[in-house]
Amino acid sequence: MHSFTEENYIKAIYKLSGGGEQGVSTNALADALATKAASVTDMLRRLSAKNLVHYIKYRGVTLTEAGEAVALQIIRKHRLWEVFLVEKLHFSWDEVHEVAEELEHVRSELLIQRMDAFLGHPKYDPHGDPIPSEDGKMKPKKQKLLADMEVAEAGVVVGVNDSQPLFLQHLDRMGISLGSRIEVADRIPYDNSLEIRLEGSKTLHLSYEITKNIYLSA
Structure with missing residues (x-):
């Protein structure tokens, strides 16, 4: 089980790394999360101890395979919630991101599975972004x-x-x-x-x- 803050760090690293393709500096992460570099360093040590990131001081951070799996599940929940909010609760596409930022931390995997089925297993969110599958696979559009x-x-x-x-x-x-x-x-x-x-x-x-x-x- 990961804390909300840990999940936010993992998702931010995934996003800043271009999907895990490059390392992310502590300063870039601090800017993205509006926090201090010292706080980022402390969190990266904690995530490293949990085998979620590879962190080398002064050289930046990348996600481990386990960390990337966590990131993809957070993104999956976020994008499924966006689809639900637009299609079933009639939010507009400019209103859903902040609400989904809160809902993406819901713990129940059963709820997410049933929402996915209820929505007809959508492939893309209201902004056109691909939704990772339950097993963490994501196929972007051409x-x-x-x-x-x-x-x-x-x-x-x-x-x-x-x-x-x-x-x-x-x-x-x-x-x-x-x-x-x-x-x-x-x-x-x-x-x-x-x-x-x-x-x-x-x-x-x-x-x-x-x-x-x-x-x-x-």
């Missing part, structure tokens, strides 16, 4: 950032890189959501912004800050 697409390329919105409420609310105001079809009409070299056609007719001008946070089907 996707491409809108910012990287060429003029005349088109695709369907399958996810976002930024799930902060202000960004999602901004997409809502423009009429962009999961499933929206976007075609790149022009690229403006000065600031790398894009002129796009939404659903084949509506024309919008999107800044680079927006396009680098929208994923389209590849």
Whole structure:
């Protein structure tokens, strides 16, 4: 059994490491969790003693196989709760993240299993992120950032890189959501912004800050 704080550290390490592919510095972890580097060091020693992380002072931290398994289960619960909140309680996609941050610490595995079955075993959350399976496997979608697409390329919105409420609310105001079809009409070299056609007719001008946070089907 792991404490809420331990789980938050494990999930943060997984996220900052790009899914376990690189080491994470204590300063980066302190910034992400809004805490002091000394507190991070103490927690990493505790997690290391539980064989959840590999920690070498001054060289950063990575998750062990056991730590990665814990991270994936936390992410699984978080994303399943987001689906439940949107589909069954009619939250909007910009409202669910903070609520799911609390619900992801629910201990009952039986509850999560039954919620997964009740929802029809969803593969993706309301932001298009893949949901890990019960055995910790996660298959990402084939996707491409809108910012990287060429003029005349088109695709369907399958996810976002930024799930902060202000960004999602901004997409809502423009009429962009999961499933929206976007075609790149022009690229403006000065600031790398894009002129796009939404659903084949509506024309919008999107800044680079927006396009680098929208994923389209590849």
